[in-house]
Every structure is written in C-alpha cells, then in structure tokens.
Amino acid sequence: xxxxxxxxxxxxxxxxxxxxxxxxxxxxxxxxxxxxxxxxxxxxxxxxxxxxxxxxxxxxxxxxxxxxxxxxxxxxxxxxxxxxxxxxxxxxxxxxxxxxxxxxxxxxxxxxxx
Amino acid sequence: xxxxxxxxxxxxxxxxxxxxxxxxxxxxxxxxxxxxxxxxxxxxxxxxxxxxxxxxxxxxxxxxxxxxxxxxxxxxxxxxxxxxxxxxxxxxxxxxxxxxxxxxxxxxxxxxxxx
Numbered sequence: 546x547x548x549x550x551x552x553x554x555x556x557x558x559x560x561x562x563x564x565x566x567x568x569x570x571x572x573x574x575x576x577x578x579x580x581x582x583x584x585x586x587x588x589x590x591x592x593x594x595x596x597x598x599x600x601x602x603x604x605x606x607x608x609x610x611x612x613x614x615x616x617x618x619x620x621x622x623x624x625x626x627x628x629x630x631x632x633x634x635x636x637x638x639x640x641x642x643x644x645x646x647x648x649x650x651x652x653x654x655x656x657x658x659x
Numbered sequence: 660x661x662x663x664x665x666x667x668x669x670x671x672x673x674x675x676x677x678x679x680x681x682x683x684x685x686x687x688x689x690x691x692x693x694x695x696x697x698x699x700x701x702x703x704x705x706x707x708x709x710x711x712x713x714x715x716x717x718x719x720x721x722x723x724x725x726x727x728x729x730x731x732x733x734x735x736x737x738x739x740x741x742x743x744x745x746x747x748x749x750x751x752x753x754x755x756x757x758x759x760x761x762x763x764x765x766x767x768x769x770x771x772x773x774x
Contacts (some may be wrong), residue, residue: 579762588750588767589702596762635702645754646715647763649702657665 547572547638551650559658560578564608564623566653568636573619578619578635579647595619606630627644630659661685665766666753672741672773680736682751685746690754691734692727692763695719695747702750708734741773 552567570576578595593604594613600612606629610621638648664683671676675746684691706716708726725737734753738745748770751764 577762581765589765591762591764594762637702643688646704646707647694647702647752648704651701 547640547648548574549636549638549648549650551605551636553653553655554651555654557656557658561625562629564626564630564655565602566618566621566634566636566655567623568610568650569617570619570636572625572638572640573628574640575585577639577641578610578612580604580608580619580621581610581635581637583633583635583652585632592634594619626655626657628657628659661764663733663751663753663764663766665749665769666734667769669770669771670772672771674773675740678741678771680738680749680751680771681741682717682734682736683732683764684751684753685755685764688755688764689742690714690756691726691728692754693736694750694751694752694765697744697747697770705736705749731749737753738771743773746771746773 551570580592582592583589591600592608593613595602602653603609606651608623610619612619633652633654635652636646638647639647660702666681691708698703704717706720707714708724723739728734748768750768751766754763
C-alpha cells in the first residue's frame with residue numbers, strides 16, 4: 546500500500562519569495578512520485594515526476610523537486626514565486642509494480658501575495 | 660500534444676437517474692482510469708481498466724458504477740442510480756504502459772451535480 550502526506554493545506558508566500566511545498570510518502574516498494582497542479586475549475590496538469598532516474602527533478606514553470614529516500618520526502622520548490630503560481634498542488638505516488646494507481650495527497654493551496 | 664478529452668464538462672442530473680460520463684483517452688495508451696474529486700477534497704481513485712477488463716477498483720466503486728470501452732476509443736463511466744453524494748468532479752486518465760515513466764495524462768474533468 547502507498548500513501549502521501551502533504552503538510553500544510555494552505556501556504557502563502559510573497560511574490561518573488563521561495564516556494565516550498567512539502568510531501569512525504571509511504572510505499573512498500575520503490576515508488577514513482579508526481580506533482581500535479583490544479584488551477585481553479587480546471588483539470589490536473591503534471592508539473593514533474595520522479596521515476597527512479599535523477600533524484601533532482603526539474604519540471605515546468607520553474608518548479609523542481611528532490612527525491613530523498615532517507616527522509617521519504619519529495620518536496621516541491623521554486624526559487625521565486627509568481628502571481629500565476631497561485632493554484633492547488635497535489636503530490637501523488639504510484640507503485641512501480643502492482644496496481645499502478647495514483648494515490649493523491651490532500652493538496653496544498655498556494656497563495657501568492659504582492 | 661495529445662490530450663484526454665472528457666464530455667460533457669458539466670452535467671446536472673436528478674437523484675436516482677443514470678448518468679454516463681465519456682472520455683476519449685490518448686489513442687496509443689493502454690491503461691485507463693477514473694478518479695473523482697468531491698468539492699474541497701482530495702482526488703480519489705475509482706477504477707483502472709486494461710485489456711477490456713477492470714484491473715483494480717476502490718471501495719467507492721460499488722455496484723452502482725460500471726465502466727466500458729465500447730468501441731476501442733471511448734471509455735465511459737456509468738452511474739446507474741445517482742445519489743447526492745455522487746456530486747463531484749470526475750477525471751479520466753490514461754497511461755501508455757503500466758510502468759510508463761511518462762505518467763498519467765488527465766482530462767479536464769466532468770463536473771457532476773446531483774440534485
């Protein structure tokens with residue numbers, strides 16, 4: 546079984562500030578990890594994914610995430626927030642074998658202030 | 660870029676009625692999924708489908724739900740007798756292969772409102 550915990554349901558940053566969204570996972574086998582973004586009234590857009598290659602993963606819109614096995618973490622960062630980054634962010638895990646369904650975290654709403 | 664298409668984008672139905680949500684996955688993908696998101700809550704897995712049969716389903720996916728790939732392109736989710744608590748955004752997703760590092764491609768969702 547796998548699960549994801551996202552710490553902080555709401556995060557607020559100033560424009561230009563560092564964005565850090567936290568995700569910890571639990572998995573019985575080596576996982577695939579994903580970050581998705583959801584803008585209001587829209588679907589889920591893939592930001593980036595970890596699939597057992599490089600532990601530092603770069604995604605779209607300047608986001609990146611680092612897979613840390615020792616900490617079972619996959620935190621999402623962006624050096625400088627932009628107003629357009631305001632959205633809900635979901636961390637998700639899937640097993641590399643077995644069912645392959647995605648298990649999502651509860652989401653973090655990112656607010657960017659002037 | 661290939662995309663997953665869902666229709667309709669919004670559907671309002673009366674409690675007890677049957678609804679069919681439609682999805683056209685990416686053409687060369689082999690694995691298909693339905694997820695739902697109740698307003699303000701997280702995205703939940705409903706069912707996965709491969710080789711014309713269900714490969715996994717969640718506790719949510721009870722006898723009121725069914726899926727079908729009738730013509731090799733469409734992938735449908737049917738709810739036989741809708742309940743108020745079925746009101747949610749329903750997302751279809753497809754994936755090229757089971758261990759595909761390309762991950763899932765999601766549609767933009769169908770917002771189902773049961774009144």
